[in-house]
Structure formats: C-alpha cells, structure tokens
Amino acid sequence: MELLEAIRSRRSIHEYKEEQVDQEVLERIFAESAWAPNHRMKEPWQIRLYQDKGKEAYAQVVMESYQRQGFFDGYDEEKTKRLQEGIREFLLNIPHHALIYMERDEDIRKYEEDYAAVCAYIQNVQLLAWKAGVGVLWTTSPYLHDEQFSEAIGFDSQRFKLVSVLQMGYPKRIPNPKVRTPIHQKLHLYDGNEKS
Numbered sequence: 001m002e003l004l005e006a007i008r009s010r011r012s013i014h015e016y017k018e019e020q021v022d023q024e025v026l027e028r029i030f031a032e033s034a035w036a037p038n039h040r041m042k043e044p045w046q047i048r049l050y051q052d053k054g055k056e057a058y059a060q061v062v063m064e065s066y067q068r069q070g071f072f073d074g075y076d077e078e079k080t081k082r083l084q085e086g087i088r089e090f091l092l093n094i095p096h097h098a099l100i101y102m103e104r105d106e107d108i109r110k111y112e113e114d115y116a117a118v119c120a121y122i123q124n125v126q127l128l129a130w131k132a133g134v135g136v137l138w139t140t141s142p143y144l145h146d147e148q149f150s151e152a153i154g155f156d157s158q159r160f161k162l163v164s165v166l167q168m169g170y171p172k173r174i175p176n177p178k179v180r181t182p183i184h185q186k187l188h189l190y191d192g193n194e195k196s
C-alpha cells in the first residue's frame with residue numbers, strides 16, 4: 001500500500017469483527033511504529049494491551065469511572081443496570097484495547113516533546129495497522145483523566161500520563177471519509193510578497 005493511499009484511506013473504526021488479531025501481527029505493528037520521531041531518543045510510549053479475559057477487569061474499572069462521573073445519574077436501578085450491561089458488552093466485543101501511556105517529565109517542554117512523540121507513534125500504529133487490514137479507533141475518553149481510574153489499574157497518576165486507548169480489531173464496517181478542508185484555507189505563505 002502506497003503511503004498516500006494509506007493516509008487517505010485509513011478510517012477510524014467503530015465496529016469490529018469478533019476475530020482476534022494475531023499476537024505476532026500486533027507486536028509487529030507496535031514494534032515498527034517505534035520508528036516515530038522522538039526527542040532525545042526517549043521513546044516515551046508504553047503499551048498495555050487488554051485482550052481475552054483481561055478485558056473483564058478493564059471494562060469494570062471503566063464502568064466505575066463512568067459511574068463516578070455521573071454518567072448514570074438520574075436513571076433508576078433497572079435502567080442503570082441495562083446501560084452498564086450495554087457498555088460492558090460493547091467494550092468486551094472489541095477484540096483489543098491498547099492503553100498507550102507515558103511517564104510524565106517534570107519539565108513541561110520535555111513533557112510536550114514526549115506527548116508529541118507518543119502521538120506520532122500512535123499515528124504510525126494506525127497506519128501500519130491499516131496496511132495489515134486492522135482497524136483502530138484512537139480514543140481519549142474522560143476516564144483517562146480520572147485519577148481513581150489510573151489508580152484502579154495500578155498507575156500512579158502523578159507519575160504516568162494515560163494518553164489514549166486504541167481500540168483494535170478487524171473492521172466490520174468502514175465509515176465514509178469525512179472531507180478535509182482545502183489546504184489553501186490553512187496554509188499561510190510568508191515569502192516576502194504578503195500584504196502588510
């Protein structure tokens with residue numbers, strides 16, 4: 001697959017087939033993505049991959065975070081139970097959840113460099129996965145900012161920044177592309193001929 005074709009055709013995937021992606025394929029994607037640029041060669045990305053039975057505990061702490069954030073407020077017990085079961089099923093039906101995290105540098109400039117490098121890494125994951133027929137959804141759900149969620153999955157939130165959870169699996173449905181803005185609306189040339 002050509003680079004431009006991969007960039008243009010990749011879509012965020014919301015619906016997945018049941019089938020698991022081979023561990024080897026996933027490992028290759030995560031390994032090759034490390035060619036992302038990163039300042040000081042810190043390679044700041046870390047990955048925790050929830051899959052198989054590991055998804056159960058993950059879904060449970062996600063649910064508890066939603067509850068703390070008032071997601072179920074105002075619903076009676078039965079409706080709350082149904083909503084929770086729906087979310088749980090939804091999460092368990094996604095074959096892989098890759099939590100991407102990094103250590104927080106106390107120096108804000110270095111923190112930003114590390115965050116940028118992790119985002120470059122994530123885009124590499126998205127493109128390499130796409131080339132392998134694997135769909136990804138880059139998510140930044142509110143629980144990633146919930147300290148109690150961090151603690152519940154064993155992270156000291158002062159020390160680690162949870163960047164994203166990448167949902168991964170073979171796409172059941174590929175959404176239509178969303179149009180992009182023509183670049184002349186965003187590219188501002190300063191070549192000495194601009195009007196002051």
Ligand SMILES: Cc1cc2nc3c(=O)[nH]c(=O)nc-3n(C[C@H](O)[C@H](O)[C@H](O)COP(=O)(O)O)c2cc1C
Nearest residue numbers: 010011012013014137138139140141175176177178
């Ligand atoms: C930092 C970041 C966070 C995102 N978080 C979410 C998310 O929480 N939920 C979601 O459905 N999509 C999320 N997306 C995916 C975007 O919605 C998606 O890229 C956009 O709609 C364009 O669609 P495309 O990727 O198919 O071109 C996120 C993307 C980025 C870069």
